[in-house]
Amino acid sequence: MKIATYNVNGVNGHLPVLLRWLADFQPDVVCLQELKAPQEKFPETAILNAGYHAIWHGQKSWNGVAILAKGQQPKETRRGLPGDPEDPHSRYIEAEINGILIGCLYLPNGNPAPGPKFDYKLQWFKRLTKYAKTLLAREIPVILTGDYNVIPTEFDCHKPSSWVDDALFFPESREAYRKLVAQGWTDALRELHPNEKIFTYWDYFRNAFPRNAGIRIDHFLLSPQIAPQLIAAGVDRDVRSWDKTSDHAPTWIELKSKTHRKKS
DNA sequence: ATGCCTATTATTAATAGA
Numbered sequence: 001m002k003i004a005t006y007n008v009n010g011v012n013g014h015l016p017v018l019l020r021w022l023a024d025f026q027p028d029v030v031c032l033q034e035l036k037a038p039q040e041k042f043p044e045t046a047i048l049n050a051g052y053h054a055i056w057h058g059q060k061s062w063n064g065v066a067i068l069a070k071g072q073q074p075k076e077t078r079r080g081l082p083g084d085p086e087d088p089h090s091r092y093i094e095a096e097i098n099g100i101l102i103g104c105l106y107l108p109n110g111n112p113a114p115g116p117k118f119d120y121k122l123q124w125f126k127r128l129t130k131y132a133k134t135l136l137a138r139e140i141p142v143i144l145t146g147d148y149n150v151i152p153t154e155f156d157c158h159k160p161s162s163w164v165d166d167a168l169f170f171p172e173s174r175e176a177y178r179k180l181v182a183q184g185w186t187d188a189l190r191e192l193h194p195n196e197k198i199f200t201y202w203d204y205f206r207n208a209f210p211r212n213a214g215i216r217i218d219h220f221l222l223s224p225q226i227a228p229q230l231i232a233a234g235v236d237r238d239v240r241s242w243d244k245t246s247d248h249a250p251t252w253i254e255l256k257s258k259t260h261r262k263k264s
Numbered sequence: 265a266t267g268c269c270t271a272t273t274a275t276t277a278a279t280a281g282a
Contacts, residue, residue: 009270009271010270013271013272014271034281036271060272061272061280062272062280062281109280109282110282149282163282166282168282201282203268203269203282204268204270204281205267206269207268215282217282247269247281247282
């Protein structure tokens with residue numbers, strides 16, 4: 001079972017790239033962020049024609065998240081994080097698929113930092129961390145994936161010195177991520193590739209992709225009830241080189257199916 | 265130190281992204 005996360009940076013603006021990638025890669029589940037489309041402008045028909053059923057939470061201009069499942073309807077279990085009913089941003093949606101609870105999140109960017117946007121980022125992080133703890137307490141297979149907008153360590157970026165004034169790399173952001181993972185989550189890509197430079201985002205600026213000046217900010221966190229099934233993880237870097245592409249690349253994991261697990 | 269580039273919304277400039 002292949003599960004991917006992809007910050008599309010405009011689901012309509014980059015629809016051709018999304019459809020081409022879906023056709024090539026054939027993931028079973030996809031979490032999308034930055035739809036940048038209101039609820040009624042989600043390209044449901046095009047995605048259905050590609051073989052995927054979807055749930056989504058749109059928003060005009062910014063944010064927006066979706067979960068796609070190949071050949072089946074995702075069973076929605078939540079939209080919006082608990083803790084602030086007034087929060088107007090569409091940044092969290094959750095579904096049950098094949099007995100796995102999948103949370104798709106788009107954590108706030110937080111720039112410029114410090115400032116009110118950074119405060120919002122840390123507040124949102126707190127809500128996520130609190131909610132994540134309740135998920136772990138249920139002792140079920142859970143995957144929290146998406147654009148965390150956090151560079152976890154110096155090793156997760158091309159040149160740490162150029163990110164020190166950025167909300168993605170602020171000590172508070174990294175500490176919040178560290179605390180979240182320390183609840184008992186497995187950072188899937190780092191787990192399987194502890195010594196590899198892995199990037200999921202490259203600036204449109206500065207010729208960043210050809211220079212491989214990237215950062216790792218799209219993450220998969222696995223609960224202990226699903227982590228043992230992790231068999232592969234990676235980034236579809238090629239997609240970042242396509243014409244009219246997002247500044248993120250699709251990031252994915254592969255899980256052993258339960259029936260196979262019993263054999264090994 | 266700053267802007268670089270790109271998408272969206274709304275009119276050619278502002279805002280946000282990271």
